[in-house]
Amino acid sequence: MNDQLLIGVLGLQGDIEENIKAATNALAEMNQIGKVISVRYPEEIMKIDGLIIPGGESTVMGLLIAIKTGLLDSLSQVLQKGLPIMGTCAGMIVLAKKSYDRVVGNKKQLLLGALDIEIERNSFGRQFDSFESNIDISGIGNDFRGIFIRAPSVISVGPQVQILSKFDEKIVAVQQENIIGTSFHPELSGDNRMHKLFIESIAKWKKANNH
Numbered sequence: 001m002n003d004q005l006l007i008g009v010l011g012l013q014g015d016i017e018e019n020i021k022a023a024t025n026a027l028a029e030m031n032q033i034g035k036v037i038s039v040r041y042p043e044e045i046m047k048i049d050g051l052i053i054p055g056g057e058s059t060v061m062g063l064l065i066a067i068k069t070g071l072l073d074s075l076s077q078v079l080q081k082g083l084p085i086m087g088t089c090a091g092m093i094v095l096a097k098k099s100y101d102r103v104v105g106n107k108k109q110l111l112l113g114a115l116d117i118e119i120e121r122n123s124f125g126r127q128f129d130s131f132e133s134n135i136d137i138s139g140i141g142n143d144f145r146g147i148f149i150r151a152p153s154v155i156s157v158g159p160q161v162q163i164l165s166k167f168d169e170k171i172v173a174v175q176q177e178n179i180i181g182t183s184f185h186p187e188l189s190g191d192n193r194m195h196k197l198f199i200e201s202i203a204k205w206k207k208a209n210n211h
């Protein structure tokens, strides 16, 4: 792992800075040369080796993706070439094929359809709005501090999707080839294991694709 990696955090809305920090720290902990930047223009997105879609508000993020010239198109292109992508919370929703809101039901929103999963938004209810719990994540280990903020859960997965973690019977982390989705916010936990897992997949992908 010595190739320089360029990692983008989709810089439209949500916890962009926190993800830049977590990924930068993860690179350092791995002794991996690389840089993490905020990206929002097509020409920036076409240059990166991996993309993080942060948590925030998925409907707003979808709207911004739809109205910014060329953005949806460049995201579709990088998805097509198999670029590693990690979506946390709202970012996972944006990557999903289908979603509905537990409180308001179906709501029209732009979804990239890259992860073959169905999402229930705001899945943990009102009194349980935001909470923390230690969770076990396959491929990473135990006792990851999961920070859930108006979090979604995954209610069904397609055949290509691997379930990485469950909390309270609900699926809270998944992986489909190079795409990782989490219900929680790994960028807020001070534990960079999830970002490291993602960076490993970027390094592998870059090597395999001579990118």
Ligand code: GLN
Pocket: 054, 055, 056, 057, 058, 059, 088, 089, 090, 091, 093, 121, 122, 149, 150, 151, 152
């Ligand atoms: N509830 C938000 C949504 O549906 C996600 C919350 C988050 O990203 N922390 O988009």
